[in-house]
Structures are given as C-alpha cells and as structure tokens.
Amino acid sequence: MNRIALFHLETLMWIDRLGTFAAAAQRLNTTQPAISARVREIEEQLGVPLFQRDGRRMVLTARGRRLVEAAEPLRQGLEQVLLEASDFAGATGNVRIGSGEIAAATCLPGYIAAIERERPGVTLEIEIDLTARLLQNLLAGTCDIVFLAGPVASPGIRTAPIGAVELVWAASPAVAAAGGFARPLPVWSLPDHSPLHAVTLDAFEDGALAARSLGTCNNVRTLIEIVACGQGAAVLPETMVRGELASGALVEVLPRPSRRIHFEAAIRTREREAVVLDLFKRAGQLSIDQGGA
Known part of the structure; x- marks a missing residue:
C-alpha cells in the first residue's frame, strides 16, 4: 500500500466539515478536481468508499467516519508538535x-x-x-x-x-441646539437583532425619549453619518464616535446608558x-x- 499523506486526511476532514468537494477545495486553496483526485487515491488504497451523497452534501460512510475519527487526533498532534518546535514561526x-x-x-x-x-x-x-x-x-x-x-x-x-463598549446618545450640534429630545426627534438604530436596538427600546420604555419615528440601518458607520448630518439621534458605540465627540461633530444629548455591549x-x-x-x-x-x- 502506498502511504496516505497528511493532506489526504486534511481533505477528508474539510469535506466532512463543509459538506462539498467545492467548499473543501476553496478552503484548502486548490481545485475541485484536485480534491476529487485525493479522495479517489485514498479510496483506491483502502479499497472502500469513503463518501456518499446525501442531497447536495457529501457525507462520510461508516468506514470513512471511523477513519477520520481515528486519524484526526494523530494529524492534529503531529501538526501541533511541529508548530510548537518552531514556536509557530512556520505556521501556514x-x-x-x-x-x-x-x-x-x-x-x-x-x-x-x-x-x-x-x-x-x-x-x-x-x-x-x-x-x-x-x-x-x-x-x-x-x-x-x-x-x-x-x-x-x-x-x-x-x-x-x-x-x-460604552454607549452614548448622540446627535448633531444643530439638533442639540434646537432642543434635542425636548421635542420629538427621529431616532435611528441598528436592526432588532442588535444589542444597540435593545438599548434603544429600553430608553423608550423608561420614558427617556420621545421619538417621531424609529428608523433602522444595518451599518454603524452609515448610522453615524446620518446622525451627524442632523437627521435625528441614535445610541452609538463610544469607541466609534470618540473622534466626532472630541471634534464637536457630534454631541451627547442624554445621559449614557448604564448597559454596555x-x-x-x-x-x-x-x-x-x-x-x-x-x-x-x-x-x-x-x-x-x-x-x-
């Protein structure tokens, strides 16, 4: 029997994890035909099929599963030893x-x-x-x-x-000079699956603000630009608006929320x-x- 190389075992692992030859090829920086060739080589050496199709995915056969489960600790152990010997300088x-x-x-x-x-x-x-x-x-x-x-x-x-990350309620100087939340403002937030959205809703429930509308944007940097242009207020990560607060492009219009992200x-x-x-x-x-x- 010819030797089975480490790259054969790595190929089997990534096909198993990602489900397709194409995904494994992309992950390993090679081509799908190269992945197919590796699988064919190891199957011919062992004399057993290692994968079977399940819908769009390729899944290991029972023998293929046993091979990967037994060989993976050996492969990882050898890789760990080699990398530690070089203090990870040779990591690729x-x-x-x-x-x-x-x-x-x-x-x-x-x-x-x-x-x-x-x-x-x-x-x-x-x-x-x-x-x-x-x-x-x-x-x-x-x-x-x-x-x-x-x-x-x-x-x-x-x-x-x-x-x-600490959060701040911010708006443009013009909005703040016009009274800020003393009058209903448009409020902006990330979508409802974001922690920032939850903090925004907390402010509504606490009565800390009155909003004319609640708009959403899924990009924090765009959200900052909207607020800086005077289109309302938003609760924002302090780390991302530190420069704008220091320069005066944004000002704080409410006490900082106690909740941090x-x-x-x-x-x-x-x-x-x-x-x-x-x-x-x-x-x-x-x-x-x-x-x-």
Whole structure:
C-alpha cells in the first residue's frame, strides 16, 4: 500500500466539515478536481468508499467516519508538535475570521497587524457581518474565529471575553441646539437583532425619549453619518464616535446608558486546528476598547 499523506486526511476532514468537494477545495486553496483526485487515491488504497451523497452534501460512510475519527487526533498532534518546535514561526494556512462592525473598527486592525507580523505564513480572510450570521457561519465551519457581541451561550461554541463598549446618545450640534429630545426627534438604530436596538427600546420604555419615528440601518458607520448630518439621534458605540465627540461633530444629548455591549472571540468547541487555536489564544488577549493595543 502506498502511504496516505497528511493532506489526504486534511481533505477528508474539510469535506466532512463543509459538506462539498467545492467548499473543501476553496478552503484548502486548490481545485475541485484536485480534491476529487485525493479522495479517489485514498479510496483506491483502502479499497472502500469513503463518501456518499446525501442531497447536495457529501457525507462520510461508516468506514470513512471511523477513519477520520481515528486519524484526526494523530494529524492534529503531529501538526501541533511541529508548530510548537518552531514556536509557530512556520505556521501556514488560511484562517477565516468573521467580525461584527464594532469589533472590526476597534480591536481587529491591531490584531491583524500582529498576526501578519508574527505569523507571516498565515493568510487571513476577513468577513464583516452581523452577529447572528457570524454565529451561523462559525457553527457551519465556514468561519474559524469570530468576534461578536455576547454573551454567547452554545454547547458548540467556546468563547473568550475581549471587553465591553460604552454607549452614548448622540446627535448633531444643530439638533442639540434646537432642543434635542425636548421635542420629538427621529431616532435611528441598528436592526432588532442588535444589542444597540435593545438599548434603544429600553430608553423608550423608561420614558427617556420621545421619538417621531424609529428608523433602522444595518451599518454603524452609515448610522453615524446620518446622525451627524442632523437627521435625528441614535445610541452609538463610544469607541466609534470618540473622534466626532472630541471634534464637536457630534454631541451627547442624554445621559449614557448604564448597559454596555460585551464582546467575545469564539471558536467551535471541537476545534483542533493548531493554527486556529493559536490565533484564538491571541484573540483572548485583545481589548476591544483599545483598538487592539
């Protein structure tokens, strides 16, 4: 029997995790025919089929499942030993990172710079999305690490806190000079699945504000621009409007909410990729309120 290489086992793992040859090819930076060839090689060597089609997905056969479950700890153990021997200097591969907009605007730039400097062989693929979709992508295996608003409670997720963001009620100086919430104002917020939306609704229930309307926008930076142009007020992350508050482009129009938005880095509970675990450990050392410092 010819030797089965580590890349064969890695291929089986990613097909199993992502469900298709095409997705595994994209994840491993190769082509679908190359993935098919790898599967064919290992099936010919073992003399048994390893995958069967289930709708649009490829699923492991019983023998394929036993092979992956038995071989995966060996593959991961060898990778860990080799990376630790080089202090991770030789780490390579693609790591897919998903982030919410607030984390992307604060701690993520410094985190990316540190990874590129200290892990030059690791390629990062960054996707900015909403927390709910980030969580779905992580569980589906299409993201390796995500930065999201928490707390997140899921048996399939392991998290590390990275700090909290203070919130401010802000409007343009012109709106504030005209009386602010002394008269009904248009109020803007992120959509209803966002923690910022919940804080906005709390203010309504507490009677802290009267609104002429409640508009939503799924992009914080656009929300800031709407408010700065005098189109109403919004509760915003202090870290993202610190410059506007300092310059006077925005002013605070209500006391700051007592509630803060907490953020976490997250990976799958069953994650065993040494490079991903290394980057997750680094993520747990971030502070979202210091721009990655």
